[in-house]
Amino acid sequence: MSEAVHPGASPVPVERAAAREASGETRTQRDTDLPDAELDRRLARTWGRPAGLVGWLSSVDHKEVGWRYFVTAMVFLALAGSAAMAMRAQLARPDAGLIGPDLYNQIFTMHGTTMMFLFAVPVMQAFGVYLVPLMVGARCIAFPRLAAFSFWVYLFGGLMLWIAFLLNAAPDVGWFAYTPLSGPQFSPGKRSDIWAQMITFTEVSSLAVAVSVIVTVFKHRAPGMTLDRIPLAVWAMLVTSFVVIFAMPAVMLASTMLILDRLVSTQFFNHEAGGDQLLWQHLFWFFGHPEVYIIFLPATGFVSSIVVAFAQRPAFGYLPLVLALVATAFLSFGLWVHHMFATGLPQLGASFFTASSMLIAVPSGIQIFCWIATLWGRRPAMATPMLFVMGFLVIFVMGGMTGVMVASVPLDLQVHDTYFVVAHFHYVLIGGAVFPLLGAFYFWYPKFTGRMMSERLGRWNFWLAFVGFNLTFFVMHVLGLMGMPRRVYTYPSDSGWGPLNMVSSIGSVMLAASFGLFFVNALWSLRRGVRAPSNPWNAGTLEWALPSPPPAYNFARIPIVTHHEPLWKERESLPVAHGLAVDEREILVSTLVEARPDLREVVPGSSIWPLISAIALSIAFVASIFSPYAALWGGALVGAALLGWFWPKSSHEDEE
């Protein structure tokens, strides 16, 4: 234990001290002897950003970037939700004429694409960018400018998609854009190109965030935060980031090949010239199934945090919970073919993928048992975050059960492309990710804003969502078994599907109302909410040691971690490290496994160049939809912007 409390206590080698002496570094002001108020004042000056619009656009503070990610993702949630409501309005009655087939195709594609790529993944990244540095006790995220850049790239990609929708050029080939439908022969015009390029934008951004998060967890943990003291939510973000790194290149490569087929007539997916349509499906689902876990794994991290805080005891089975995350990540790569059972794969292959699809239920089961065991015998206060966790457990288990059902080939063939599948994946996505997400938002909102969200509105929010969700989607199982196919813009009245569709649409109005309440609550509480103390839930992880909202520099002095719920272990006062510079953005770099202090490094500050680079990249991406030469001059443009980014502006600056 004493080793952990004094992880950096080893004496400093003489030559290091001599090197410091020689480089004149002794002049820097260090925090050691500064009184607290003075320290806060000087750190705020060093870590703050310039005021004004340019200052705002130049921010590389991970909390500002993370918050922008949230707000943007929520706007896309509202847009995709509106698209869903339009579909439910059209489908409420048979033979309805609100929306024609062409527009309907665009709308369901926009809904699916926006929900997956512009809402669900980025909103999880938002938590990663905002919370991971706080939870590991760091002053900032690794590569702060890269994180800022990733936000702008994401924003511009989303804007491109929705502007195209307004111009009647939205993709209309479904969220997975199967070839040959999306290829040059069956989709002339620019719609599929918009889809493919939107993929490129969002994947660049996710990959950048994944690298930042991984390096933050590996190298910027507070002293003493050994691997077995990393908070579960951070483990979840870390494992997710690895899944991103290995899954997303597949879809980027696929969408690039699709655009090449469409723009310069390569033949990757063209059967006539030796290409293969199924190749698209392999590449897409190699990414697409892990994608579901990219959304789900961070959500399990939220659940762990909330359950532990509300049970007021450390997680039961820390190690199994971590191993379950890792196992899920590995298995998620063995599953892609289950989306392709209907394509007539060889028998043995299909059996293998059935087995691995069923196997993935095991780690999920372990997680659920650990959470229940953590809560066992406790009487957690049923505040809104906890309500959403309960809702998650119920809905997710149901979604998992239908999941195990469709993992078997004969059943899958029966319900393939029906509303049964639509019901299944909304149970998993909304139950497994959106419910924990809303819970997490209620949970961390006080940290983000310094105010509590309204509990009363929160309870209404939850119950409306729970009832509305089940009404909307439960009946879709039945509709699917009755044979209603997905992606149809209407259906005849003698099909008998009318009444259940009406029920579903009514449910969706309740669900939409619940999201409305959520937005009202979030906005209202921003000004009117009760002031939040620094640790309203009496939780144990490091972010709760900070004021709400945290200052630009996060920790005035880097905490020293002695337990995986450090605040519960050190109730009186927190041991901290000192000796970092206060007039430069200096941070602590620690070792990978034991988190021993290793280096002091100066990190780059605010800069407008990430935004300029993102603009250059966006010009290149959008222009290359129209001309292959844009890849050349656009590349030069991006190169020039990156030069501006990396070239040091003063002799002081040590840039990324």
Next chain:
Amino acid sequence: MKTRLAVDLSGLPPFGFDNRSPIWWGTLGFVAIEGMGFVLAVGLTLYLKHVNPHWPMDAAPPDLLPGTLLTGVLLASLWFNRSADKAARDGDLSGTRLWLVVMTVVGLATIGLRLWEFNALNVRWDQNAYGSCQWLLLGLHATHLITDVGDTAVLTALMFTKHGRGKRYSDVSDNAFYWSFVVAAWIPIYGLVYWVPRW
């Protein structure tokens, strides 16, 4: 929350090499991403080859000379690359400058050879799926050549200014690490592009 001082960090050094440095890990992250891209590109080429038993379909295999020459230059460059790395680790400014200049020139030469390679493929990208794969593989690798040569050129210029000190040495070392990856990634692609069609 109340705090108490426990550990002094002021004696820690301001930068380090290899896995001590965050940038090294960042580079490794991008190497993993791009490595995955290469693995997938190789995989899909083999997949399409499996679908089309006559590989190179109706085209002639590529001329061996430019690609083999490039492979030779890349392998030789590893030595210069190591020298740059070593000079940086020793904090040897003139050595670092020298080897960075050499690496920039060699890098430019590899880009020139790559252009020649495209001309000697004996197939257009739009001729058939085989041609598309050949162009994809060479193109994907070419973007890496260009990125790293650009990066090397900028670093070289920096080392001739007043910024050429301190942490910059570990940047040089990370850049050298990335180049080794670019070379390593080429070897299987060389086999796939030049020898598999001759099998």
